[in-house]
Amino acid sequence: MTITYAWRGDFDNAAVNALHTEAFGHDQMPMDWHAQVHRHSLGWVCAREADRLVGFVNVAWDGGVHAFILDTMVTPDLRKTGVGTELVTTAARGARSANCEWLHVDFDEHLRPFYFDACGFRRTDAGLIALR
Template sequence: MEAVELRVSEPVSDEALNGLFASAWEGHAQRSFQPVLSRSLLYVCAYAGRELVGFVNVATDGGQHAFLLDTCVHGRLRRNGIGKALVRKAVQVASLAGITWVHVDYEPSLHHFYQACGFRPSAAGVLRVAA
């Protein structure tokens, strides 16, 4: 595998993000990411050469809390440390921006991944309000 470069909050196209998300999540529906990215505290993209191969978004409450969203790595490149590098970079840059707490919601199958990134479980709730 060639070296992966992490870039923080550099412009990224909807085409590149939709391609990545389609490789990472079955049933991904094409959409515009720009409205979300414009409101993000930051986001980190991973590139192998010119190809977008990973992404994580960091949203904020405008205070001390931030939230990881949409962590993904291209399907063919998983289990190479890209996801952990993305999360660690996002947390590092968020901390430099004054964030004290970083939260993440995840499926049970991702527990070990986020634990390896330094997260610990905490009680929380989630409610899906749209189908």
């Protein structure tokens, strides 16, 4: 299995929507990922096995020194193989090359080992307000 990773790689909305559905286990939502990432993101990373999109992560930013990991997704059959870790590593490299000073992430409790142990994030104080 050879997986390739591309910072700001080409993708189509149908492939990301299908991957999002598969990764997060919900009904498919027709989202215009292409417009969203081009409008709001510093970059994104696509992981491919041949022509198949097997991973994706969005890197939003504030236009300055803060970048944010959003929507890390890996197809279920390739989880725990290092694909997610390499997505985040490639995202961090892209944010660093854009002169960002900080890469932020928030996540559900069960993903602590992935983000803290595998990806190298450190624990910080943060706040959250649920808006819905």
